[in-house]
Amino acid sequence: MLWQVNTFSQLDTNTLFDLLKARVDVFVVEQQCAYPELDEVDRQPDTFHVMAYEGQSLCAYARVYRKSQSECAIGRVLVLPNARGRGLANPLMLKATEVCNIHFGDHDVVLSAQTYLLKFYQSLGFVAEGEEYLEDGIPHQDMRLNTALK
DSSP states (O other), rough: EEEEOGGGGGHHHHHHHHHHHIIIIIIIIOOOOOOOOOOGGGGGGTTTHHHHHHHEEEEEEEEEEEEESSSEEEEEEEEEEGGTTTOOOOHHHHHHHHHHHHHHOOOEEEEEGGGGGHHHHHTTTTTEEEEEEEEETEEEEEEEEOOOOO
């Protein structure tokens, strides 16, 4: 497994195409959610694109960014269909959390979890906050990893 962590300005066109295609394939097509997949967060200077490769093929991705003065966020978490079932989600989240620690230090880490993944995120130390809600027709739950507990 080869890890690559880049800001938007560090991405070459082929890598950018691969990660955007993966996000559209999973979130827009597979999950049937018509929403504005591309946003300004992607190209902010303190957004990091975390990618896992096997050979030349992208197999997993997450986006890490500063959400506020005290929070960073992990989002757009995905494992591509041909790489699922091999335990890649756990190392992906550990790498994304590591990127948070390196670039945002003592910030709490937040994410919006699809509710069927709550136990997975809880196994990594995330705690549910607030009430469940629908986002693009899919049940979600806000979660937080408190830096004081890391």
